[in-house]
Structures are given as C-alpha cells and as structure tokens.
Amino acid sequence: MLELADVHTYYGNIRALRGISLSVAPGEIVTLIGANGAGKTTTLRTILGTVRPRRGAVTFNGRRLDALTTDRIVRLGIAQSPEGRRIFPRMTVLENLELGAFARPDREGIAPDLERVFALFPRLRERVTQKGGTLSGGEQQMLAIGRALMARPSLLLLDEPSMGLSPILVDTIFAIVQDINRQGTTILLVEQNARMALRVAHRGYVIQTGRIVLHDDAAALLRSDLVRKTYLGEK
C-alpha cells in the first residue's frame, strides 16, 4: 500500500534520512521506533510531502507521492495527527473536527464519525464549543487525533499519539488505534512509548540516525536485545 524506497531527505545540509526503505501493507499497523532526532517525524513529513526527498521514491497504491502537493496526498486518503498538536487554536473544538473532514467526498458519513470521535474522547464532547487554544495540552492531543480520524483515511499516520496523555488515556489511545485498524484503516505509528507501540503493531521498524537498523514482527522486536536495552529502558 505504502512503499518508501531508499528515501534520502535533507534539511539544508543536514541529512535527516539516509536511505529509508519501508513498506506498509493494507490492514496493517506498522510502528516506527527510535530515539529523538532519529528521523521518525521526518519520515512522516516526507510521506505527506511537507518536505521533499532528495533521492528515493514514495509510492502509495502504486502512485508516486514525492511529486504531489500535501493537499493532493491527503485527498488520496492519507491523514496525519501531527506531533506537537497543530490544532487551530482560534476555532472551536467542533470546527477543528469538521475541518478534518474537509477533503472528504461523502458528506453523509461525517455525522456518524463525529459521534465516533466523541465516543472515543468524551472530554471533547464536554468542550465542543470551546476554542482549541484554551484546551489543555492533553486535550489538544485528543483533538489532533480526532481531527485526523474525521478524514476517514485509508492510511493514518500517527505521530506520538500518547505524548502528554495520562496513563489511563495512553491505554485508551492504543485500544483506539487497534479499534480503528480493525475497522479497516491502515496505520503507521510513530511512538516513544515503544512497549505499547510494539504491543499493538503487527510489524515494526527501528530507526537510528536516519537509517533503518532493524525490522521484524512486533513480537520479535519486543524480544530483541537492541530494542529492550535502547528503547524499553531495560537493563
């Protein structure tokens, strides 16, 4: 479904990605784990076209993405919940969510999906008329995820969905990830919480300084020495 082949991305002279190859098959949850600055967010940005690869190809259902603009890519069925909660601060919670559905062709599907988001995050229903900017950090995170879900994407990119969320919500969010996946959405998940990510994912890639150093089934990665020491904090 999604395929990155030897992708190199630069910021100025800094090599952020040094030849990333990965693939995501329909119906999968694939996770990308790695330290800060390893290139996880850059990989997502490259897929969505907010930065351009200098070398390599990104294909989605057989179509080259790396020449398309971001809005075109979103219309092909890819949505992202960006890291750092890039919500619209002066619009209400409801308006933020409705904007998530901006590029959707099926108007009638929006209302049930709104209900679905509220069912996932009851807190958002409580704050539906509040301005996005007045939400707490964790609530903004919920809103960013909810907004991405409203696009009803076939491929959902999640950038650190658990960041800033309480432990109980971290459990919920990963349950939601599995839930969305079962309903037919393919997911590429970037997470610092490698343990949880590998528990819900089918497969995983480990990225270090812009390169994939390991990829395997999620269960196998959970057992690997490198992952346990470096990303799970086990001694």
Add this chain to the structure above:
Amino acid sequence: MSRALASAALVAGLVVYPFADRALGLQTVHAVSDGMIYVLLALGLNIVVGYAGLLDLGYAAFFAIGAYSMGLLNSPVLGSPLYGHAWSFWLCIWLAAAVSALLGVVIGAPTLRVRGDYLAIITLGFGEIIPVAIRNLGDITIEIGGWRPIERLNLTGGENGVNPIGRPYLPGVPFETDPVPWYFLILVIGAASLWAMNRLRDSRLGRAWMAIREDETAADCTGVNPVSTKLLAFALGASFSGFAGSVYAAKLQAITPGAFEFQVSIMLLCMVVLGGAGSLKGVILGGMLITLFDRVVLAETTFFVRWVGRTTGVPALVAADLTLWRWLFFGLGLVLVMLLRPEGLAGRRVRPAPAADDDADDATLADGAPAPRVDALPGWLRERMRRGGHASEPTPILEVRGLTRRFGGVVALNGVDLVIPRGAIVGLIGPNGAGKTTFFNAVTGLLRPDGGRIAFEGASLVGLRPNAIVARGIARTFQSIRLFQNMTVLENVLVGGHCRLHATVPGAVLRPPAVVAEEARARTQARELLDFVGLGGKADDLARNLPYGDQRRLEIARALATEPGLLLLDEPSAGMNPREAETLTDLIELLRRELGLSVLLIEHHMEVVMGISDRITVLDYGTRIAEGTPAEIQRHPAVIEAYLGRGYEQDLAARDRAR
C-alpha cells in the same frame, strides 16, 4: 589582521570620499549626508522593530518630534531664549534627544499591552496624529465663555513650518556654505550611535529585547520585565531619531510637517526589512541603498531617459520623471528581497546550520543525552544555592492553600492545597485538563488566582508579575518547549541570568570595569551550565536548530541560570524514550541532592514520577483527589480510577509478583 586592515580602509574611504567627490565634481555629498540621516533613523527603528520585535508603523513621529524640538528651541519663531547663541545647536541636540525619548515612553506606554497587528495599528495612529497636530498647532485660540487665555498662539508654525533654524557652530568650520562639514558631523553622530547600539545589543539589555521579541511569556518567566524592557526600546529608539531629526532640521534650516508623513515611516521600515531586521550592517546597507537609489540613481536615470527622449524624439520620454515612480521601485525591490532572501540582505539566516556530514556520530546520537555528572556541576551554582537556605529550615519553600481559579464557568482550580518542603521533589499528576498547568501558571504569576494563598519562603506571591517571581527564586520550564528560537544556545542561558545582572543603559554603553567583569562572569557561568547539561559544544548554535532532547535540556539550563530555589518542570520527559527519561531523572535527583533544589514536577511517565517524587499530589477536574507518597498514590482507588487505569494496576501487581 585583515579585519583591522578592512576597518582602516573603510575609515580612510569615508574620510577621503567628500574630497574626492569635490575633486571629481560629482556633488553627491548632500545626498549621502541626507542618506546617513535616514540610516540613523532606520538604526533607531531597528531597536524597536529588529531587536524588540515591536512593529512600529509610525516611527516618523519621533523624527518629527526630534526635528521640531530642535526647530522650536533653536529658532526665533517662538522666541526661544536659546536662539542666536553660538553653541545652542550643541545643547539643543541633546534636548531634542531627551524630548524624543520622553515621548517615546509616553507613546510607548499605552501600547504595552498589545502586540503584533494591534500594536502596528496604534503606532500607525500616532504616526498620523503627530503631523496633523503639528499642522494645527500653528494657530491656537482657546476661548472659555468670552475669556481668551490663549489667542492665536503659534506653537509649531503650522503648514509653513519653522524657519530659520540655527546652525551648529565650530570655530573656523563653514557650516553655512559647505556640505562637507555636515557630512562629517553626521558621520560622527552616526558612528557614535552605531558604537552605542553595538554595545547595547551585546549587553544584558539587548538580550532582553531579543528575548521579548522571541517569546514574551517565556521572557517574563525567565526574569525579564517586559514593561520596562519595551519602554526602554521605545525610549532609546526615539532618542536616536531625536538626534537624526535635530541634525536634519538644522541642515535644512527649515522644516515643514510634510517631511514627516506616513511614507517616511514606511520608507524607514523598508530600510530595516530590506537590509535585515536586527542586523546593524544590514540596516546601514538597506538605508544607503534606498536613499542613494532615490536621490542619485533615479535622478541620474531621469536625465538619461530625457536625453534618450530628446535624441530619438519621443516626447513621453522627454517629460519623464522617474522619481515619481520611486514607490513602484521600492515596492518591487522589497518584493524581490522578501521572495529571494526573506531574512534581508544581511540578516541572520534562520536555516539550519551546516552540520558535519560524517557517519561517526551515529553512536553518540543513538545514545541520546549524556548522563549528568556531579563533578560537572558548576561551583558558582553550588555556592549560590548554599546561601539560599537549608533543608533543615521548618518553613516549606512553597505553601499553597485553597488556590482557586475560574475560566468563565469552568472551575480550573478548586481550593487546591499543596506544600513543598525545602529540598523535596513533589509530583503533580492528574488526567488531562485537570488543571496542572493552570496551577503552574498561577504559582508563576501568569494567571491571577481568584482565591487562595501562595507563599514562597513564607512571603506571598499573589499579585506579583512573573519576572518578579523569578527574581524571588522560582524558575519553570514549559510543556511545549518555549526557547528563544532565533537566539543562540548561550544567549538563551544568559537571558536566564538577566535578573541576577545589573548593567543599565550607561553601563552597557560605557562598559565600566564592574560591567565588564559582570558580563564576563555571566558568560563563564552560562558556559559551565551548558557543559553540565551536555550542551557545551553547541553554545553558538541557534536554539531552533537543536534536536528535541537538547531543547528540553537547554530549557532546564536556562531555568537554572536564574538561580532558583524551586524549579517547576512541566512534563520534562514528554516525547522522550525510557532511556532518555532515565537520564533526565538522574539530572533532577542530582540537582536536589547536590544543590538542595526543590522541584515540583508535572509528569505522565510513571517511572519518572514514582521514581523520584517524595510526595505526589493528584488533581482531577481542578480538585485535589489524593496526596501521599508514591506507594500510597499507586494504590489509591480514586487515582487508579481517574488517572492510572486498570492496566497500570495490573502491571504493578505483575511487577510485585515478579519480586
């Protein structure tokens, strides 16, 4: 060596230029002198716009105030007693600068609460008001029921302006007949201003301006007083235009309100933006380019076009006047620069710095932050903290009672109690939206509580501004990192030391030994702090170019530079993997153990909170639902229900069984 040579060549060039001009019969000295006046104005505006980031669309008002101060004090129009004395120009130029600075404060004061677009609109208003006022103050009559205390008073000369204005006097120097002395007078004033601005920029005050520009809230919470800092920017920016205005008035010997219209403000702003806001070299370049283009290039090209018209017989060309098209050319130039070089011709580039492109750094990068080392802890910080008090003292370092804060109908904090004993690490946890960050904002003065007491070392903090609270000894970090992005790593930490430094404007410009020593000490201390948090090699990088984890540690270093007794950390390990979080935990524990620093910590990583907190307070919907030791909190039913979740409980049970 080559730098010294270049400077010598520049000075020689500037000195030789007017004589060369005369020898060649070019007659450009007038235009260049006027250009330098505008450059001086643009440099003053650069303090307000480039350094402090306050968009001023009405800066010509200060130019007018400077010119009219000179005009009215040094002319017979109002019967000024100063007119006619040989040395009065030299007195009036200082008076004009003082009047401008004073009005800078008066005009700046009402704009302090607004930023961005709103500030620009208000300054636009002032820029319009001043010329209108000058026009209408030429004929004032006040009538109160038949009694006329003031009748037909001419304060400003109205539309006709002020004329004549006294010239400067120096024995044997022909200011009356020769443009060259003017050139040198303006050159000297400009060079002195530039020298002063250069020193201001590299001082505690210059850093404060830039911090305000980058993030006013973060600056306030780092100990920079935004009110006095902004007023100082307005006052100093205005005083330079006071100098420029008075020289302008004396050079022309006559001023009219038409010389200070809105277009002048815009042209000055163009000079700053074209050259590069915040860059002295850039502003000089931008200013000279625009004035010389206007006065020399357009005029000469007009002659050329007319000559072409005459020789080819095209009447439209014969009558052409390109100077009427100057705004078209300015506009085009500005658009091109903004498209091709948005930071200005000589501005600081904000793109990532070129990095070494080798593969050897893989290992260090993968390891993330280095572990904190006790021996790297700066001695001065240890010294300072020891003076701060001892853990044995009975007064808690922070005591919060019944803290209440509402937003409209929502009660964000509802009678919250929280006590931090000296030298303790206290965790503050709770579901998202429970009010944790609101609690931080109330303690640090960003929000005024609706009720309750906040006492730091026994003294109330309620009603104090954030920067005053920092000065008392509370520092904080932010949930979403708030560094001064376009300042260097070192400068960020130096801003942290702002409230512990004392240099004032005269000190920053004249640099007496005490200020030099203070600044050198501050820099050494900042470098030691950077070494301690593992950023020693990145002191000169822009903060925005640091990777995420480094930014988090820089924020902590900046907070430590304020020499706090209590450190508030808002989700410091957010976005870190377990290994990085562990390094952070070590750092916090080391600070407490070695410095006796008290810490209040908002955190969602349970390994971090449960690992280092002495006590934990749990908030839910603005209310404290639990308080206790980590062991008590982990098993508290209400906390499990609202925050930790059953999954956490199961993990805990599994871990217990494993032991």
